[in-house]
Amino acid sequence: MTSRSVDDHAREVQRLLEPALAPVTEGVAVTRALGRVLAADVRSPLDLPVFPNSQMDGFAVAAESVRAVPVTLPVTATVAAGDAGPRRIEPGTAVRIMTGAPVPAGADCVVPVEDTDAGAAEVTVRVSRRQGEYVRDRGSDVHSGDLLLAAGTELTARHLAMFAAVGTVEIPVRRRPQFAVITTGAELISAGRPLGPGQIYDSNSIALSASLAANGVDVVSVDRSTDDPERFREILYRATASADAVITSGGVSMGEFEVVREVLTPLGGWFGHVGMQPGGPQGLAAVDGVPVLNFPGNPVSTLVSFEVFARPVLRRAAGLAPVIADRLPLAAALTSAAGKRQFLRGRRTSAGVTLESGPGSHLVAALARADVLVDVPEDVTAMEAGDKVRVWLL
Amino acid sequence: MTSRSVDDHAREVQRLLEPALAPVTEGVAVTRALGRVLAADVRSPLDLPVFPNSQMDGFAVAAESVRAVPVTLPVTATVAAGDAGPRRIEPGTAVRIMTGAPVPAGADCVVPVEDTDAGAAEVTVRVSRRQGEYVRDRGSDVHSGDLLLAAGTELTARHLAMFAAVGTVEIPVRRRPQFAVITTGAELISAGRPLGPGQIYDSNSIALSASLAANGVDVVSVDRSTDDPERFREILYRATASADAVITSGGVSMGEFEVVREVLTPLGGWFGHVGMQPGGPQGLAAVDGVPVLNFPGNPVSTLVSFEVFARPVLRRAAGLAPVIADRLPLAAALTSAAGKRQFLRGRRTSAGVTLESGPGSHLVAALARADVLVDVPEDVTAMEAGDKVRVWLL
Numbered sequence: 001m002t003s004r005s006v007d008d009h010a011r012e013v014q015r016l017l018e019p020a021l022a023p024v025t026e027g028v029a030v031t032r033a034l035g036r037v038l039a040a041d042v043r044s045p046l047d048l049p050v051f052p053n054s055q056m057d058g059f060a061v062a063a064e065s066v067r068a069v070p071v072t073l074p075v076t077a078t079v080a081a082g083d084a085g086p087r088r089i090e091p092g093t094a095v096r097i098m099t100g101a102p103v104p105a106g107a108d109c110v111v112p113v114e115d116t117d118a119g120a121a122e123v124t125v126r127v128s129r130r131q132g133e134y135v136r137d138r139g140s141d142v143h144s145g146d147l148l149l150a151a152g153t154e155l156t157a158r159h160l161a162m163f164a165a166v167g168t169v170e171i172p173v174r175r176r177p178q179f180a181v182i183t184t185g186a187e188l189i190s191a192g193r194p195l196g197p198g199q200i201y202d203s204n205s206i207a208l209s210a211s212l213a214a215n216g217v218d219v220v221s222v223d224r225s226t227d228d229p230e231r232f233r234e235i236l237y238r239a240t241a242s243a244d245a246v247i248t249s250g251g252v253s254m255g256e257f258e259v260v261r262e263v264l265t266p267l268g269g270w271f272g273h274v275g276m277q278p279g280g281p282q283g284l285a286a287v288d289g290v291p292v293l294n295f296p297g298n299p300v301s302t303l304v305s306f307e308v309f310a311r312p313v314l315r316r317a318a319g320l321a322p323v324i325a326d327r328l329p330l331a332a333a334l335t336s337a338a339g340k341r342q343f344l345r346g347r348r349t350s351a352g353v354t355l356e357s358g359p360g361s362h363l364v365a366a367l368a369r370a371d372v373l374v375d376v377p378e379d380v381t382a383m384e385a386g387d388k389v390r391v392w393l394l
Numbered sequence: 395m396t397s398r399s400v401d402d403h404a405r406e407v408q409r410l411l412e413p414a415l416a417p418v419t420e421g422v423a424v425t426r427a428l429g430r431v432l433a434a435d436v437r438s439p440l441d442l443p444v445f446p447n448s449q450m451d452g453f454a455v456a457a458e459s460v461r462a463v464p465v466t467l468p469v470t471a472t473v474a475a476g477d478a479g480p481r482r483i484e485p486g487t488a489v490r491i492m493t494g495a496p497v498p499a500g501a502d503c504v505v506p507v508e509d510t511d512a513g514a515a516e517v518t519v520r521v522s523r524r525q526g527e528y529v530r531d532r533g534s535d536v537h538s539g540d541l542l543l544a545a546g547t548e549l550t551a552r553h554l555a556m557f558a559a560v561g562t563v564e565i566p567v568r569r570r571p572q573f574a575v576i577t578t579g580a581e582l583i584s585a586g587r588p589l590g591p592g593q594i595y596d597s598n599s600i601a602l603s604a605s606l607a608a609n610g611v612d613v614v615s616v617d618r619s620t621d622d623p624e625r626f627r628e629i630l631y632r633a634t635a636s637a638d639a640v641i642t643s644g645g646v647s648m649g650e651f652e653v654v655r656e657v658l659t660p661l662g663g664w665f666g667h668v669g670m671q672p673g674g675p676q677g678l679a680a681v682d683g684v685p686v687l688n689f690p691g692n693p694v695s696t697l698v699s700f701e702v703f704a705r706p707v708l709r710r711a712a713g714l715a716p717v718i719a720d721r722l723p724l725a726a727a728l729t730s731a732a733g734k735r736q737f738l739r740g741r742r743t744s745a746g747v748t749l750e751s752g753p754g755s756h757l758v759a760a761l762a763r764a765d766v767l768v769d770v771p772e773d774v775t776a777m778e779a780g781d782k783v784r785v786w787l788l
Binding site: 078167 | 424425428429438440442443444445451472473474475476477478479492493494495496507534535536540542543550551552553554555556557558559560561562563579580581582585586589590591592593594595596597598599600601602603604605607608621647648650651691692693697757758759760761762764788
């Protein structure tokens with residue numbers, strides 16, 4: 001049987017998957033863009049503020065008119081936010097103005113109401129103000145043509161607020177890749193039904209769908225196949241016809257009734273052993289140009305395969321923050337099988353990284369408790385407490 | 395005008411808001427539970443694995459039968475994953491078994507196919523195996539009644555995989571609080587329309603909706619009111635009739651036409667000044683027992699108010715990770731107005747925290763570039779490069 005290192009297989013997955021994830025731009029409404037990734041540099045279509053406006057409730061005047069105080073000025077108008085207000089005021093006069101209202105030409109500062117007698121027909125100003133004080137100038141936040149945000153940014157509420165402020169209706173974002181998930185195995189049944197002899201509940205469909213969704217992917221179909229090659233082939237071709245890529249689980253190892261390997265090998269798929277535990281049996285194929293990643297069926301193997309082979313490629317292609325691989329000290333000694341790169345399930349604690357379980361690939365509860373994969377190189381058989389080990393943040 | 399410190403107002407907001415966010419449990423399908431927060435401790439309804447099963451493709455035998463090797467045993471059956479298989483095997487016989495298939499009683503280990511001649515009617519075993527080898531015992535992952543996951547956990551793909559593996563259909567999660575958003579201001583118009591004199595685009599509706607969604611809240615309505623009290627009152631009562639809480643923006647300061655203050659003061663609302671910049675003018679009310687948070691209308695003031703007053707309470711109530719407030723060194727000196735707690739917009743860089751803008755509350759572009767709020771205490775007027783400052787992670 002052919003075999004590969006983890007790094008070699010990761011490279012092959014990347015080579016096959018990346019072109020299928022090439023950025024495609026689509027427009028989405030600002031109201032639906034939270035968490036999406038900006039597909040292009042966006043420049044402002046206008047100055048912000050669009051017009052000079054008051055930072056305070058008070059009186060708009062020429063600074064010149066309040067140079068000597070106290071001074072009493074006639075109030076010629078009142079302008080509230082949303083009003084057009086007078087186009088211009090004369091020297092020696094004042095306009096009552098509310099926060100956010102346009103400052104008329106001829107006025108170049110605002111005297112806050114608390115520095116006046118708040119008069120109606122005329123106002124006595126007690127404090128001088130310099131030109132520009134309490135006025136937000138046109139374009140002082142953003143100039144028309146300024147870069148608002150660079151391509152590749154993951155959009156937060158703050159970004160959306162800025163886009164809304166400049167009147168954006170639709171934002172160019174990267175289309176989320178469309179994936180199909182196919183789980184295989186005659187032993188799988190849906191939740192809510194009683195287990196018959198030899199049957200187990202299908203957990204890989206939800207594990208893969210949720211993992212994809214959490215990494216910027218739309219899951220367009222989730223199917224379950226029996227071990228009948230005809231049935232699998234039918235589901236597979238439906239998936240490759242509608243998705244950018246497909247992930248399957250199960251049916252890849254060396255036993256009999258390995259439906260995924262059986263169907264995809266004649267189509268040029270690679271099936272073999274990757275030097276890791278869990279997740280050793282792997283497959284990789286392309287059907288009508290659509291990448292098909294074939295993970296082993298054990299639930300923990302499936303999830304570890306996703307973390308190691310799919311997630312880094314997906315996040316890079318989506319412009320999302322990369323998977324963090326850190327070196328952290330072990331809380332306790334560990335031993336590891338020689339000749340296999342181990343991905344043990346661990347947790348970060350104040351005492352260091354603790355292991356949640358042994359290498360057994362069926363321990364889904366231990367994986368659920370874990371927050372890191374502990375990556376033990378294949379030539380390492382023992383590590384001491386305090387030794388730094390590479391961990392992948394889940 | 396009445397005034398309060400940031401901490402005092404934060405406490406008042408918490409006191410008013412927290413009871414409205416008291417946990418309510420609802421069931422959601424496992425397929426829709428990603429990112430939700432578990433509402434109750436959940437115990438396993440079954441043993442996992444449900445039955446002892448093979449970890450390898452190979453031959454299930456009694457360890458006793460392969461103690462002396464090589465040994466040739468008759469193959470009495472083949473059992474694939476999903477098969478019931480024979481109930482029991484006799485000593486001195488073997489069953490061909492696939493990964494995941496049930497190990498019959500009488501067999502207590504599996505000999506991997508590569509340690510045999512892979513015979514059909516009879517198989518020659520070349521390597522001895524001890525009891526339990528390559529068998530995943532019933533309950534070795536989870537026992538029926540074991541705690542699967544504790545209340546308060548934010549559900550990831552790994553957790554969902556575990557729930558699916560034990561056959562869970564619906565997961566008890568905390569209902570997301572239902573909020574209504576009302577922006578006010580005669581100057582506000584919707585994107586896609588040309589700006590008239592004195593008009594600006596409404597950005598607070600999207601800023602608040604997206605901020606709420608990003609912190610575990612469902613936004614059930616988003617409305618915009620003019621400065622007409624009748625209109626605002628009508629929208630407000632519709633909102634309090636259907637939401638757990640309401641956030642408004644605008645209409646809270648000391649000027650004229652302050653519709654939110656005008657309508658809510660007679661209903662017992664508090665309106666006054668909070669010693670901070672931006673975000674000084676604030677209001678807080680309850681209408682028919684529904685909390686109404688009244689933020690100032692300037693877009694940056696609105697977002698800073700949300701971060702300082704609403705987000706910590708929402709995250710705690712939702713069981714989400716708390717807002718991180720860290721002390722980080724400044725990249726450069728800063729000055730700050732005396733007597734006001736400043737929330738400056740900053741960015742974490744390798745050289746320390748840099749400021750994105752001055753204290754001006756209208757700088758939405760600067761806020762969009764920021765990733766922290768720099769919290770400068772009211773009695774501090776100057777800080778040096780390298781001084782540690784409290785930052786709130788956005």
